[in-house]
Amino acid sequence: MNEILSFWAQWLRPSAGLPTVQWSLLLAVAAMAGYLCQRHTGLPKVVGYSLVGTAAGLAGFSGAVWPLQGIGLFLLELGISIVLFECGGRIPLRWFRHNPMVLVQSIAESALTYFAVYWVLVWLDMPAHVAGPLALVALAASPAVLTRVVADTRAAGPVTERAIVLATLSTLYALTLGSARAEQINRQSITLLDTMYPVVVVLGVSIIVAAVLSLVLRMALRFMSPTSENTSMLLLALIAAATAVAAHMGGSAPLAALLGGMLLKQLNPRPWAWPRQLGNASSLLTMLMFVLVSTVAAQADWSGPVAGVVLALIAVRLVAKAVGVGLGNVGSGASWRQALWVGCAMTPMSSIALLIASQFVVASPSTGHLIARVALPAILLMEVLGAVIATVAIYRAGESSKPWAPLSRGGNGDRSES
Numbered sequence: 001m002n003e004i005l006s007f008w009a010q011w012l013r014p015s016a017g018l019p020t021v022q023w024s025l026l027l028a029v030a031a032m033a034g035y036l037c038q039r040h041t042g043l044p045k046v047v048g049y050s051l052v053g054t055a056a057g058l059a060g061f062s063g064a065v066w067p068l069q070g071i072g073l074f075l076l077e078l079g080i081s082i083v084l085f086e087c088g089g090r091i092p093l094r095w096f097r098h099n100p101m102v103l104v105q106s107i108a109e110s111a112l113t114y115f116a117v118y119w120v121l122v123w124l125d126m127p128a129h130v131a132g133p134l135a136l137v138a139l140a141a142s143p144a145v146l147t148r149v150v151a152d153t154r155a156a157g158p159v160t161e162r163a164i165v166l167a168t169l170s171t172l173y174a175l176t177l178g179s180a181r182a183e184q185i186n187r188q189s190i191t192l193l194d195t196m197y198p199v200v201v202v203l204g205v206s207i208i209v210a211a212v213l214s215l216v217l218r219m220a221l222r223f224m225s226p227t228s229e230n231t232s233m234l235l236l237a238l239i240a241a242a243t244a245v246a247a248h249m250g251g252s253a254p255l256a257a258l259l260g261g262m263l264l265k266q267l268n269p270r271p272w273a274w275p276r277q278l279g280n281a282s283s284l285l286t287m288l289m290f291v292l293v294s295t296v297a298a299q300a301d302w303s304g305p306v307a308g309v310v311l312a313l314i315a316v317r318l319v320a321k322a323v324g325v326g327l328g329n330v331g332s333g334a335s336w337r338q339a340l341w342v343g344c345a346m347t348p349m350s351s352i353a354l355l356i357a358s359q360f361v362v363a364s365p366s367t368g369h370l371i372a373r374v375a376l377p378a379i380l381l382m383e384v385l386g387a388v389i390a391t392v393a394i395y396r397a398g399e400s401s402k403p404w405a406p407l408s409r410g411g412n413g414d415r416s417e418s
Contacts, residue, residue: 057298088261109324
């Protein structure tokens with residue numbers, strides 16, 4: 001045996017290493033699972049991605065380190081940034097001038113979610129310095145999951161658009177407040193100035209990066225076609241650069257991308273063709289993001305006492321989102337039935353919640369551990385169940401362009417990928 005190994009050693013060459021092989025195979029399995037999940041159950045592909053990541057995490061997959069750091073953290077931020085840039089580009093600010101109740105609805109559901117989760121966790125004897133960050137984690141909906149559900153169901157309509165806008169705005173609040181709260185988590189006494197200062201820094205840096213990103217893209221659009229493949233590559237490259245710069249300068253990379261998309265929409269209000277042009281590169285990053293989130297979240301400390309708190313957080317969050325959307329629905333132009341489905345479509349939690357939880361763990365390992373033991377199981381459950389609930393909501397709202405039935409095995413599955 002030693003002679004064989006000695007003979008073969010001369011042919012071995014340095015490569016990307018075993019982790020690259022592991023991740024490549026894991027993504028390959030996830031791609032197949034997502035395809036089969038959608039074809040045979042009608043559920044979105046993200047459910048298959050998450051189940052594969054969950055199985056890998058429970059099996060002890062070592063390729064995802066918690067708390068997130070290095071290249072894993074950058075890829076997660078980049079995936080979120082791409083999704084949020086697109087979501088930001090779907091929000092024309094003039095819409096809020098014509099229908100300000102949408103903004104009221106957003107603030108109502110976010111505030112009710114935060115305070116309801118906070119009070120219930122304190123009532124369950126959770127320390128206040130742990131309950132507050134967990135309420136911020138619960139505040140964030142997941143535009144990433146929702147947009148994948150919309151793409152897989154080919155949905156379009158008022159419920160779909162309202163849910164994406166409200167989920168994006170809740171993400172804006174959660175990223176701003178979560179990033180600022182992580183900076184204060186180790187401080188004993190906090191004045192009003194101490195509270196506002198991190199918020200101003202996070203928002204200020206993110207707005208500056210967003211402004212530069214949107215202006216550069218606006219200048220590029222003066223001589224480049226928005227449907228060009230090179231324009232899509234330029235977009236991806238600039239978002240990647242903005243992600244690295246914003247995180248390094250003390251801002252929030254996903255927040256900068258979200259604001260950049262919103263600013264560019266004001267500068268260039270014409271409909272964008274980029275989502276189609278981004279194509280497979282964006283889809284691969286998105287799949288990687290979901291697999292990474294579920295792999296990390298599955299490595300949480302699953303125990304009986306924590307399970308009750310997790311289930312309480314999920315239940316309160318579901319009710320608070322629905323009630324908040326309902327309370328702000330008066331005068332917003334949507335029916336009560338549509339408001340119910342909008343509230344249900346906002347239930348997924350995924351990468352943004354994980355990113356906020358990771359910030360708390362990095363800022364304070366002792367307190368962050370208490371936060372993560374509740375946040376990670378909740379994120380994992382709501383990444384899968386939230387996608388299912390959002391799918392049901394979109395179908396019940398009648399906004400999917402295809403029936404919810406397992407596709408026939410005669411080749412319809414291939415057409416569903418188009």
